[in-house]
Amino acid sequence: MRAINFNAGPAGLPLPALERARDELVEFGSSGMSIMEHSHRGKEYEGVHGEAVALLTELLGIPATHQVLFLQGGASLQFAMVPMNFLPKDGSADYTLNGTWSEKAFEEAKIVGSPRVAATTQDPDKRYTRTPKQSELQLDPKAAYVHITSNETIYGSQWHQFPDVGQVPLFADMSSDFLWRPFDVSRFALIYAGAQKNVGPSGVVVVIARKDLIAQGRKDGVPKILRYSTHAENNSLYNTPPTFGIYLMRNVLAWVKEIGGLKEIEARNRKKADLLYGALDRMNSYYRAPVEKESRSVMNVVFRLPSEALEDRFVQEAKKQRMVGLKGHRSAGGIRVSAYNAVSVEDIQALVGFMESFAKANG
Secondary structure (H helix, E strand, O other): OOOEEEOOOOOOOOOOHHHHHHHHHHOOOOOOOOOOOOOOOOOHHHHHHHHHHHHHHHHHHHOOOOEEEEOOOOOOOHHHHHHHHHOOOOOOEEEEOOHHHHHHHHHHHHHHOOOOOEEEEOOOOOOEEEOOOHHOOOOOEEEEEEEEEOOOOOOEOOOOOOOOOOOOEEEEOOOOOOOOOOOOHHHHEEEEEEOOOOOOOOOOOOEEEEHHHEEEEEOOOOOOOHHHHHHHHHOOOOOOOHHHHHHHHHHHHHHHHHHOOOHHHHHHHHHHHHHHHHHHHHHHOOOEOOOHHHHHHHEEEEOOOHHHHHHHHHHHHHOOOEEEEOOOOOOOOOOOEEOOOOOOHHHHHHHHHHHHHHHHHHH
């Protein structure tokens, strides 16, 4: 019996994607070897690579103005690559802060150049309970770009409506809510997302960027391996890519298409969020959800119990029910439910039932 996996990342993967990998693990097709053993220059792997790009393009409706890249190093490397490529030495970029990961992206940009904080929702206790409002954005029309973190895994806040930033290119770290719903890719000049939440295993980063932006990226003083243009010119095959990770991502994308695409994924995710937040609001004398309602994350639901001792007991009792990954991040505490695409509605129903019985037994 498989566990109900609420880990924040690496997270659970759809069972059909894993079963397909199991069946093809030793021999891919009739090639006589595993996909992990194939050259990244060979036709077998290039077919998988091309299919992953094509599926992503189809599912998101990525326009011809944009290019898909598969990179390595996690979103944390993108925190540095973005300003290295696009933050001029004598210019600035705007960053919105709504949690730990947006802070980290901003700190990396400070090493490269002179970014500025266009908005922050940090409270006096140095916590975050919401995303910035449009009216709070203090944007520089001359900024090289505006950077947002669409979903914050630690504090559980999410942009449900993306900001209007005028003519300035909009960049987004979508690591923890990429592919949770359809969205208009053309609004963004650059998107990056670690695969290990909704798309695949750890080790792969998806980048979707405007081709003209990639071409304009800095080259002077930037090593070739850290230029987006290098990877774009080589179809993400400049060096050996994480071939098995991209193969497994292909499996996940094929599963998304098979079950009905991103509209079906969104319907499932909204139902899961309604069930879980509905339970939290119904039992608000016991469970406390700190994030303001309009900023509540569909992907990462955080809440507190009356005491840390009860939170520890909640996590331990849940493990006995084969529910794992519920302990909140070490910097925030509490409980965190990461309800990514592979988490089913039935998984959330089981969790809600456990929450109800735990509150009755420990109230």
